[in-house]
Amino acid sequence: xxxxxxxxxxxxxxxxxxxxxxxxxxxxxxxxxxxxxxxxxxxxxxxxxxxxxxxxxxxxxxxxxxxxxxxxxxxxxxxxxxxxx
Numbered sequence: 001x002x003x004x005x006x007x008x009x010x011x012x013x014x015x016x017x018x019x020x021x022x023x024x025x026x027x028x029x030x031x032x033x034x035x036x037x038x039x040x041x042x043x044x045x046x047x048x049x050x051x052x053x054x055x056x057x058x059x060x061x062x063x064x065x066x067x068x069x070x071x072x073x074x075x076x077x078x079x080x081x082x083x084x085x
Contacts, residue, residue: 015077022076041079048082 005012042059049058058075 018077018080019073021080022073025076025080038079041082042075045075045078045082 005016046058058078
């Protein structure tokens with residue numbers, strides 16, 4: 001999936017800010033408390049997506065993994081959006 005943000009479009013600006021936040025958060029991903037919180041939030045996000053009857057799963061099936069990251073940033077952006085609620 002390619003994403004080309006439109007300048008001045010509020011939803012694209014918000015999406016880009018979430019990506020920037022996710023990149024910064026990645027630096028702290030190995031702290032035990034951070035890992036535990038991320039796992040808890042991922043489980044809650046999965047439960048929310050199931051309750052909303054998403055057409056596709058929030059997380060890709062486990063393996064075989066593609067050579068590129070096809071879902072990681074989408075999940076990260078959802079997590080940032082959840083943290084803003």
